[in-house]
Structures are given as structure tokens and as C-alpha cells.
Amino acid sequence: MDKKLVKAINDQITKELFSGYLYLSMAAYFEDRNLSGCSHWMKFQAKEELEHAMKFFGFLCDRGEKVELGAIDKPASTFKSIKDVFEQTLEHEKTVTASINNLYSMATKLEDNPSVVLLQWYINEQVEEEKNPTEILAKMQYIKEDSSAVILLDKELAKRA
Numbered sequence: 001m002d003k004k005l006v007k008a009i010n011d012q013i014t015k016e017l018f019s020g021y022l023y024l025s026m027a028a029y030f031e032d033r034n035l036s037g038c039s040h041w042m043k044f045q046a047k048e049e050l051e052h053a054m055k056f057f058g059f060l061c062d063r064g065e066k067v068e069l070g071a072i073d074k075p076a077s078t079f080k081s082i083k084d085v086f087e088q089t090l091e092h093e094k095t096v097t098a099s100i101n102n103l104y105s106m107a108t109k110l111e112d113n114p115s116v117v118l119l120q121w122y123i124n125e126q127v128e129e130e131k132n133p134t135e136i137l138a139k140m141q142y143i144k145e146d147s148s149a150v151i152l153l154d155k156e157l158a159k160r161a
């Protein structure tokens with residue numbers, strides 16, 4: 001494989017792991033506020049990010065390339081509100097989408113077809129990753145943070161499976 005692309009995929013592994021780390025930090029914030037449903041949603045999300053990282057990990061190994069893990073930054077640990085958390089989730093996923101799109105362009109230019117096919121999976125996945133927090137934020141428009149509707153939202157997010 002082209003060394004630039006290998007490096008970029010290795011960097012993406014670190015980014016996916018950072019995403020998981022960030023969502024775990026958000027889960028900790030929700031736990032601290034006794035919002036176990038919101039925490040469940042974030043822990044579920046964190047597990048998905050590990051899967052995203054492992055899919056790239058396996059791909060590089062299958063292609064006979066070396067996985068080189070980078071340092072994971074410290075994630076934010078204080079948030080202003082439930083809404084703030086989901087806004088930051090959406091913003092973060094938009095940066096991940098941009099990063100995946102860059103990888104796809106790179107793979108396309110290099111005519112690395114296995115990478116192109118792999119990245120198509122991630123492109124579809126990012127549609128979902130942006131849709132989920134967007135839907136939660138749309139519902140939150142109707143909710144005041146000190147209202148009982150927050151408990152209902154928390155119950156709904158507890159159902160993520």
C-alpha cells in the first residue's frame with residue numbers, strides 16, 4: 001500500500017480511539033448527574049468507536065501493513081448541559097466525517113480499490129453517526145433541562161441496543 005495512505009489510516013485509528021475516549025468521558029459526566037440512560041447511550045457509542053478502530057486495524061493487518069498507534073489526547077471532562085454534550089458529539093462526528101472523506105479521496109486518487117470499498121462502509125456509518133445526535137438535539141428543543149421530560153429522554157436513551 002502507499003505509505004501516505006497507511007499513515008493516514010493509522011492516524012484514523014487514533015482518531016476513532018479518541019472518539020471512544022471522548023464518549024466515555026461524556027458517559028462519566030452523565031453518571032455524575034445520575035442520568036444512567038444518557039450514560040448507557042454514550043458507553044454504547046464508545047464501544048462502537050472501538051469497533052471502528054478495530055476494523056481499520058484488521059484491514060491494515062490483512063494488507064500486510066504495520067499498525068502504528070498514536071497518543072490519545074485527554075478528552076473534555078466538564079460540560080455545560082445535556083444539550084452541550086450532544087452538540088459537541090455532533091460537532092465531533094462532523095470532523096470525523098471530514099477525515100473519512102479525506103481518506104476516501106486519497107484512496108480514490110491512489111486507485112487503492114480495497115481501501116475505497118472499506119471507506120464506503122465508513123461513509124455510510126458517518127451518515128448514522130451524524131443522524132443520531134441530530135435527532136436527540138431535535139427532541140431536546142422541546143425540553144427544559146429542569147423538567148421531568150429529561151427523565152423521559154433518559155429512559156429513551158437507555159434503550160439503545
Ligand code: MG
Nearest residue numbers: 016019049052
Ligand atoms: Mg467513529
